[in-house]
Amino acid sequence: MPIVPGLRSPYLKVGRLVYFGRMLDKIRLHARGELPAADYGANLGKGFDNRCCSFLRVKYDELKTQVLSTTLTDEQLLAWAFERGGARTDEECEIWNGFMMKRGWRDAGAEVLAQRIRESRLEDKPVMTMFDYLDFDEGRDPVAAKAWQG
Numbered sequence: 001m002p003i004v005p006g007l008r009s010p011y012l013k014v015g016r017l018v019y020f021g022r023m024l025d026k027i028r029l030h031a032r033g034e035l036p037a038a039d040y041g042a043n044l045g046k047g048f049d050n051r052c053c054s055f056l057r058v059k060y061d062e063l064k065t066q067v068l069s070t071t072l073t074d075e076q077l078l079a080w081a082f083e084r085g086g087a088r089t090d091e092e093c094e095i096w097n098g099f100m101m102k103r104g105w106r107d108a109g110a111e112v113l114a115q116r117i118r119e120s121r122l123e124d125k126p127v128m129t130m131f132d133y134l135d136f137d138e139g140r141d142p143v144a145a146k147a148w149q150g
Helices: 020-031 037-043 047-056 060-069 074-085 090-102 110-119 130-137
Strands: none
Touching: 020 037, 020 047, 020 060, 020 074, 047 060, 047 074, 047 090, 060 074, 110 130
């Protein structure tokens, strides 16, 4: 995939959650026509976006509307999601983060991860998870940055 300015690493947290900020970036970039449709368009609201919205118990389309029709910060949007879908405990957030950061490592996503690594010709990179894959594929090095420690 191409490097997309303004699309953050899935490892970066908003509040207590990984990935949420990336989903917000994708919504905003897509609305401005700055998210390559061929690489990202078909998966908007699906995959990890859908998992994140399910975790928050909000509908993707409602979150998208909130993102695009307000000037709320990322933290305020997360607070809106918690108000709408119910607050999450620290333990629930820790489990969410752990699951997401390890997706593709010795689990049901491993086959898809291996396929994506091959398709993107990243066999020479130390890709262990889908988050690693996304970062390497978009020109970031999560291993050197120890992104999972953030």
